Every structure is written in C-alpha cells, then in structure tokens.
Amino acid sequence: MELKAGQRLNSAVCDAQVVVVKAPADAVEIQCGGVPMIDGDQERDASATTPDGDEGPALGKRYASEELGLELLCTRAGSGALAVDGEVLPIKGAKPLPASD
Amino acid sequence: MNLLVLLDMVAAGRGDAVVVQSGDETLTANELLEGAWAGQKLAAGADALAYVGPNALAFPLGLFAAAAAGIPFVPLNYRLSDQQLHELLEPLGNVLVVAEGPVGAALADAGHDVTGADDFVAACRADATPGEIPGDAEATAVLLYTSGTTSAPKAAVLRHGNLSSYVIGTVEFAAADEADASLVSVPPYHVAGLANLLSNLYAGRRIVYLRQFDAEEWVATAKREQITNAMVVPTMLARIADVLDADETGVPNLRSLSYGGARTPSTVLQRVIKLLPEVNLTNAYGLTETSSTIAVLGPDDHRAARGGDPVAVQRLSSVGRVLPTVEVEVRDDARHAAARR
Numbered sequence: 136m137e138l139k140a141g142q143r144l145n146s147a148v149c150d151a152q153v154v155v156v157k158a159p160a161d162a163v164e165i166q167c168g169g170v171p172m173i174d175g176d177q178e179r180d181a182s183a184t185t186p187d188g189d190e191g192p193a194l195g196k197r198y199a200s201e202e203l204g205l206e207l208l209c210t211r212a213g214s215g216a217l218a219v220d221g222e223v224l225p226i227k228g229a230k231p232l233p234a235s236d
Numbered sequence: 237m238n239l240l241v242l243l244d245m246v247a248a249g250r251g252d253a254v255v256v257q258s259g260d261e262t263l264t265a266n267e268l269l270e271g272a273w274a275g276q277k278l279a280a281g282a283d284a285l286a287y288v289g290p291n292a293l294a295f296p297l298g299l300f301a302a303a304a305a306g307i308p309f310v311p312l313n314y315r316l317s318d319q320q321l322h323e324l325l326e327p328l329g330n331v332l333v334v335a336e337g338p339v340g341a342a343l344a345d346a347g348h349d350v351t352g353a354d355d356f357v358a359a360c361r362a363d364a365t366p367g368e369i370p371g372d373a374e375a376t377a378v379l380l381y382t383s384g385t386t387s388a389p390k391a392a393v394l395r396h397g398n399l400s401s402y403v404i405g406t407v408e409f410a411a412a413d414e415a416d417a418s419l420v421s422v423p424p425y426h427v428a429g430l431a432n433l434l435s436n437l438y439a440g441r442r443i444v445y446l447r448q449f450d451a452e453e454w455v456a457t458a459k460r461e462q463i464t465n466a467m468v469v470p471t472m473l474a475r476i477a478d479v480l481d482a483d484e485t486g487v488p489n490l491r492s493l494s495y496g497g498a499r500t501p502s503t504v505l506q507r508v509i510k511l512l513p514e515v516n517l518t519n520a521y522g523l524t525e526t527s528s529t530i531a532v533l534g535p536d537d538h539r540a541a542r543g544g545d546p547v548a549v550q551r552l553s554s555v556g557r558v559l560p561t562v563e564v565e566v567r568d569d570a571r572h573a574a575a576r577r
Contacts, residue, residue: 140237140373141237141238141371141372141373143371154237154241156237195245195410195438197404210241210245211248212248
C-alpha cells in the first residue's frame, strides 16, 4: 500500500493503531502480528489472534526504518509486532532533551 | 498529523488524570477530549475560533475544539484595543469569538459572534460523541499574531504538521512522573504558551495556569501546587528573583525552570543561579515562525557558570545548541549559504 503522512492504520489482529509520521516514496506493506494492517475505517476480524512471542507496539512509541524513510507513531497499544514487508520494525530511540517548555 | 491525535493518545494512556488546572477548576484528559468534540459542535460553520482572554480552561478547550472542527484557532492579546481586535478578526471571515467582559461586549457590538469564556467552558462540559479527526496535516492549526514592532501585527501560520512534529520529535510520550506539575504564566497568545501546553500534555505533566503573571502569586502557587517545572520570560524571572530573595522557604519542589522569549540580562541570570542552586535551568530559544524552540542552553552550561569560570559565565549569553531535529543555515548578503548545520 502507498502510505501518506497522517494516515491511520489499524491492526487486523489486535487493538494496535498507528499514525504514519513519515511515509516512504514506494509502496510498502505494514504488518501487525504477521497480517497486513488495515485502513482506519475498515472492520477487523474479531476472531483473529496474535502469534505467541510477539511484542506489540507501546502507546506513544515510534517505530521506524531509516533505510525506507518510514516512521510510525503508536496511538493505541496492541499485542502484535509491527513489521514492514516481513521485517520487524524497531523502536526509534528517543533523543533526550532538557525540558524547554 | 492533527493535534487532536496527541490529546487522543494522552486520553488513551491516562484518561482520568488531571491535565489542566486553573484556580479550582480542572480538566482530565478525557474531559478535555470530550470537551473538544462538544466545542466543535459550537464552532460548526465558523471559519475560525478566536480566544481573547488570559490563561484559563477556555484556552486548551478552544485549541482542541478548533482542531476537531478543522478550523484555525486564533488566540489574541486581550490587552489590545477593541478597535485593534476588530481589525484582526475582520479579515478572518465568520469567527466564533470566545471572550468575556467589556472586550466581549465591544466585539459583539462590532458585529462578531461572541460567546463568554465561562459559557464556552460550560458548553464544552456537555456530553458529546467523538467524530472523525480531520486528517490534513497541512491545515492551519493556529494563527499567532506577532507584536508588529514595525507595522500592524502579522499572523504566523502554524500548521498541524509543524506543531505535532515539534512535539513528537522533542518530547517523550508520558515520560513525566505522575506528581509532576508545570506552572504556566506565559500568555496564551504567545508561542511559548502554546508549545508549553502541547509539550506538557504529551509528557503527561499536569498544567497549572496562572491567569496573569504576578511574582508573589507565582511563588505562592509553586509552593501550594508542588510545582516541578515552569517556563518564564526574562522580566518574570527578575521579579521572581526579587520575591525569592525575601523568602526563606523558596520553591522546594521546583526541578526545572526554563526561560526565553527575549534576551535575559546576565545580572538576573547570575542571581537566579545562586538563588536556585538545585534547579535545572534552560534557556529556550526560538521564534513564533519556527513553532517555538530551536536551540537550548542546558542545565550543565548553567551549572558550569556557578563556579564563576569566565568562559562559562560568558556562555550564559549564548542560546546554546541547535536541536537535533533542526537545520540551520547562515547566509551572506547575496543570500548564499555561508555556513550550515
């Protein structure tokens, strides 16, 4: 699927939801729990389950692939691992800053 | 990404925690989110939502109601004359103006659609069903009028994408301790007031508003509310230092104090460093047009100056280091890049 910044994706297998912060130029497939994620307005199959051993996304964490220019922000936590084209997406490290506001 | 997504995340994480407080009135994350959708109904059909008033619950409610409605939020300086406010509002089209007292009455007489701040807050406390969050990151989130030193005030356009990328790029979600509280005394029509609201909300830090700045009140509130963080402008810093000079108990919970908005006199800064030895001081430098902070002089730089090292003391006049998410270019007279970072 071709992604665009600001787009919301829901997991097809758990409660996870992400917002696309940075979209790659080329189409990619974002998966959660091994199954392609679906557009915000599509219904998910309630009977679906996540694979054992998956580490789901945590609320407020960013998941990114520098190589692809992809960055996702988790807006609802879930139990299925986030992946792009079959590769698990790592958490993007936080840049600690002194509180300025 | 719409700013409402940030609030939606905060509500999903700790919905029942108080996020904003003004006097005895409070809003939890869930109440602020529901209030945004209730306020959106009031703003239906308007081209913009303006707020003319001091720090109060109507400010965050107005901001997020406008975000839910997909229209710009316009916080205006309540010290401007009625005529100046009218001239700023006129070109914006059909504006829902939230204002109280004589200013509200004068703007209503001038033909504007005015709702009192208390009425607006009450209406935002009504039940509302959440709608679809507008998706356009290029849409204008806030119009901020700069002071207009050389001519009439000009609006800086802050888009949802500018503000949300600033927040998610510089603030770790829900990283604050549950007891953390931030005292906000910069006005809502200043970019620092806006950045402050978004950053503290996203960090999970309770925001305590001072309606208008007063140094005695600032110190008393910091003690009473066990304030851990605060942001002030230089003139406030000097007056707070005067009050703390004559105060033996000080502000024991304060861990972090940032200042900015104008150059701080070195004499004021050196007094503050001595008065608040345990506090992490940060100079935040930025512009309205850059969605707030782009460079910071951090606590270590301030600590180094405490010993009186001349280089470290001199460095206190610096705006510090550029944030990792920011690119800076210095251009020569022919507008060619002379240096880049």
